Amino acid sequence: MKVVPEVCEREQSLLDRICVVLVRARNPANIGAVARAMHDFGFRHLRVVNEFTPPFEAARSAVDASAVLAAAQSCATVAEAVADCTLVIGTTAVGERDLQHPLRTLPDAADAIRQHAAGTNGRIALLFGSEKTGLSNDELSHCHWLLTIPMYEHEGLRHPSMNLGQAVAVCLWELVRSDARSPVQGIPEPATAAEQERLAAVLDEMAGLTGYRTHHPANSGPAQLRRLVTRLSVPRTDVAVWLGLLRQVVWFARRQPKPELDS
Numbered sequence: 006m007k008v009v010p011e012v013c014e015r016e017q018s019l020l021d022r023i024c025v026v027l028v029r030a031r032n033p034a035n036i037g038a039v040a041r042a043m044h045d046f047g048f049r050h051l052r053v054v055n056e057f058t059p060p061f062e063a064a065r066s067a068v069d070a071s072a073v074l075a076a077a078q079s080c081a082t083v084a085e086a087v088a089d090c091t092l093v094i095g096t097t098a099v100g101e102r103d104l105q106h107p108l109r110t111l112p113d114a115a116d117a118i119r120q121h122a123a124g125t126n127g128r129i130a131l132l133f134g135s136e137k138t139g140l141s142n143d144e145l146s147h148c149h150w151l152l153t154i155p156m157y158e159h160e161g162l163r164h165p166s167m168n169l170g171q172a173v174a175v176c177l178w179e180l181v182r183s184d185a186r187s188p189v190q191g192i193p194e195p196a197t198a199a200e201q202e203r204l205a206a207v208l209d210e211m212a213g214l215t216g217y218r219t220h221h222p223a224n225s226g227p228a229q230l231r232r233l234v235t236r237l238s239v240p241r242t243d244v245a246v247w248l249g250l251l252r253q254v255v256w257f258a259r260r261q262p263k264p265e266l267d268s
Contacts (some may be wrong), residue, residue, distance in 0.1 A: 019118075019180065020046075021049065023048055023131060024050040024052055024087075024128055024131070025052070026131065027051070036074075038171075041170070043070075043173070049073060051073050051074070052077065052078045053080065054081070083132070087130045088197065088198050090127060090130040091127025091195040091241070092130070092195065094114065094118070094130065094132065098153065108151045109153075115179040115180050132144065132147070132148060136168065143228050146228040154167060194241050195239065204239065208233070208234065211254055211255050215258050
């Protein structure tokens with residue numbers, strides 16, 4: 006039995022702006038199940054990140070999934086998959102991971118996504134990792150925050166998790182529920198992931214040229230700097246200013262003697 010939710014005009018806009026990103030998914034059945042869930046709830050944009058060619062052909066047998074799979078994009082990296090997105094959200098079963106991002110449960114996350122979509126025009130990426138390992142720390146570094154689906158704690162099962170297709174379906178259903186909150190107006194449109202990546206790259210260069218990385222190597226790697234930039238939530242209108250300021254620091258640092266290391 007199909008559930009056909011009624012959507013208003015702004016929810017229809019949300020359907021077109023959400024991108025489901027599967028990272029290292031290789032099982033055709035899982036990809037097909039995700040595409041089927043997307044079709045059933047009205048979502049259209051599927052992106053698959055894998056060093057191997059995604060098995061789209063084998064997944065096309067999934068009922069009603071052909072349109073979604075025909076339009077699916079194959080990406081070499083997470084950065085490429087989320088480059089045009091202004092909000093990137095990772096999914097996690099939590100477990101015993103040392104999370105370095107804000108974490109929301111699915112109902113709260115869905116409200117935050119709808120509010121973001123109401124105030125901006127950018128795309129929103131939902132990242133799902135492989136069922137075996139989930140998303141790596143490097144992949145999570147592209148995310149602004151994380152969401153988790155609350156699960157019943159069964160005795161003897163430490164980290165309950167859902168099948169990939171089920172997890173995608175539950176997340177998408179929560180997004181299209183008819184009790185969405187009223188849109189929030191006046192929120193500046195945030196920078197895209199590609200713009201944030203440019204900011205992180207300049208910060209990375211600046212950390213090396215100024216000697217900061219020499220003295221603080223533990224918190225100045227590319228992933229740490231990327232997380233720093235995503236936490237800032239820089240508006241798109243401010244990106245050029247930040248890039249100009251940071252590049253000026255880089256220009257100045259290149260012309261200075263190399264800082265001496267502490268003895």
